[in-house]
Amino acid sequence: MPSDPVIAFARRLARRRHNLRREDADDIVAQALLDFVRADRGGRQCDDGLFLVIVRRRISDFRRSRRSELPLGEAPSAACRIEDGHLVERTLQERLLRMSAARGRLDKRRLLAVTTRIFAGSTFAEACRVSGIPRGSQSRYRRILQELLGTSLDRAPSH
Numbered sequence: 001m002p003s004d005p006v007i008a009f010a011r012r013l014a015r016r017r018h019n020l021r022r023e024d025a026d027d028i029v030a031q032a033l034l035d036f037v038r039a040d041r042g043g044r045q046c047d048d049g050l051f052l053v054i055v056r057r058r059i060s061d062f063r064r065s066r067r068s069e070l071p072l073g074e075a076p077s078a079a080c081r082i083e084d085g086h087l088v089e090r091t092l093q094e095r096l097l098r099m100s101a102a103r104g105r106l107d108k109r110r111l112l113a114v115t116t117r118i119f120a121g122s123t124f125a126e127a128c129r130v131s132g133i134p135r136g137s138q139s140r141y142r143r144i145l146q147e148l149l150g151t152s153l154d155r156a157p158s159h
Contacts, residue, residue: 001033001036001040002033002047002048003048006048006051006052007033007051009052010029010051010052010055011025011026011029013052013059014029014059018059020059020062028055029055031058032051032054032055032057032058035054035058036050036051036054089119092115092148093115093116095148096111096112096115096144097111099144099147099148107133110131110133110141111141111144111145113127113130113131114127114128114131114133114141114145115145124142124145125138128141
């Protein structure tokens with residue numbers, strides 16, 4: 001075990017030189033003591049110098065972890081915000097999936113692809129062509145989308 005004056009020096013080092021609170025300095029010294037005891041069990045000769053090196057490493061780790069944390073006031077500005085358009089699109093896609101589950105002849109993947117392309121600005125015919133929906137099946141997809149959206153799908157939506 002390191003000597004008592006060395007442990008006191010490590011606490012002063014953490015508090016004064018690195019401006020840490022007393023609780024944080026005590027935690028760092030306690031972690032360093034644990035690491036020192038683990039190293040001593042390995043059969044290596046450990047001395048006070050190794051303990052001080054461990055304390056300095058723990059202080060560096062502590063400061064690095066604190067540097068990456070955001071202050072509480074800045075957390076809302078860093079959070080990912082969902083745009084309203086994406087939320088509406090997601091809600092409509094979920095409703096489409098529920099409707100298509102009731103009607104077994106529709107391909108869910110194609111229905112979502114058509115919906116995504118329509119929201120991107122394509123017309124219904126262009127979206128069906130790119131999504132690989134055959135002409136004979138387009139009327140079923142059109143009817144489902146019209147029921148959900150309540151609009152005509154002949155022209156591109158305006159953004």
